[in-house]
Amino acid sequence: MHPYPSIPSLDSAADELLEDGHLWIQELIDGDLLRFRIDGSGGLQFGDRSRLLSPDDIPMEYRYATQCVERSLDYEAALSADLDGVVFYGVATYQRTVPYDWDRIPPVLGINVWDGERFLPPDTVEQAFKRLGLDPINTFAREVRATDFDPESYTVPESNWYDGQAYGVVLRSKSGNRAAIQAEQFREPEETQPTAPDPAKIVDEFATPGRLERAAATLSEQGGAPESDALFDHLFDRLLRQEHRALVEGNADLGRVRARLSKRINDSLTN
Template identity: 45%
Template sequence: MKQYPAVPRAADAPDLFESGHLWLQERIDGAHLRFRMRESGVLQFGDRERTFDRRRSSGAQSGGSDGIPLGYRHAVRHVRESFDREALRNTVADPSSVVFFGEATVRDAIDYDWSRTPAFLGFDVWDADRERFLPPDSVEQIFERLGLRPVNTVQKEVRAVDFDPESDAVPDSAWHDGPAAGVVVRNKTGGRAEISHPAYDEWREESDPATAPADELAAQLVTRRRVERVVADLDAEARSAAFETVFERLLESVAREEHHRLFHDRASVDLRAFRSAAAERTQELLNDR
């Protein structure tokens, strides 16, 4: 499956600003996620470097048995449930030749409004038949047609010679009350560059790695409020609020909203032990309802 190229800083991509027109899109502070549809209709997922294998467990990082790492499970479930497979089959002769790229929205430096932020936001599409990335206007239309949200575009068709990457301010985010992590500047021929918010590195350094024992961590993170929110969401979807369903959704929520702590470079979390402790805590809270 096609891997996404590194995106240079604007200062390292001067050619991008010499001619043509630019699209400015919000840079989402999340986890890179790519996927494609196999001939069978099964979706294959991966991060920036590896693909996830549903046929085998990936160990403690998976949080389950289908090989999807815990931090990606909310986004993968959302894509599986929302992606219109038939629409893709009706669009291209070989659906497996198309690779979709986006962000699994997790908390890293920014605490998004999780109740309204989509679990996945798409930003690029690779067409293997034509061996190129599609232009940003086509990418927006494709994600919307297939049932997924594209990243939000801040400005369209800005003349490159009129854009100053050093002085143009980073806009407010569409997904929380505050500035965006940055912007990604793109043209229609595949050129791209990134402009980060000046304080982004400082925001990242504020993360507090999780180091508590599994039972203490479960008591901190598996709260009554989280359990009630999961149950309410399942009720709204007319789905069963049985323990296993509630627990898996709760793990997804915790991994998404506490990603900066659980998966911090200095975190020391035994995810298998945490899963067990979280299950016990979830059952206790459900029994008390």
């Protein structure tokens, strides 16, 4: 699967990025790279930045994102296209530094497409993800004259996904040049070691009656029955995504987390 090169800072980017042409300015998301491709039968293969991911051993930070792709992908549109050699790239979103609104931000946001020979321009990338039924990264500004962009006076705008400044922006040209500008407040994040969490408290604050009702409604809309096992599968990986620092980095007892969440779901179904 074709690799995805790191996005350089503006200081390290190619000089021609700001010398000619037009720029798309897109939100830089605080997440991890997720690659995927679709074979001729509609099968999906996933990878992170450096390796392929086994279907039986998806890392916790990618589980909700890969499930989103599998569930949301328009397989009819995918199979009607020639996707030989095509690789899609997205950002898997989970709790890291930025306090995103986890009820709004998609589990994966599409950022680029390799067509087998080159990376596609941003407008084509946006259309490609929409055709597949997936969300592309949000764009703050389109077709900005490169020579008019002044990095010295530029201020990173408010995020599309929470009430606060974006993690940064990515400048992209249709010729393939890119650069990232990170918001000042996130350039040197405070290093804090997650404390040992109370699984019961975390689960109880997450699995509110309203959230359980919304999850059941979502499953019904998707054609599934809101039964205990289905609700658990739907909510457990979402909980790990939203509380990644406390549960995963904090080495929580996931057995206790599972048991507590299962009890909350069963209680909601019997009441």
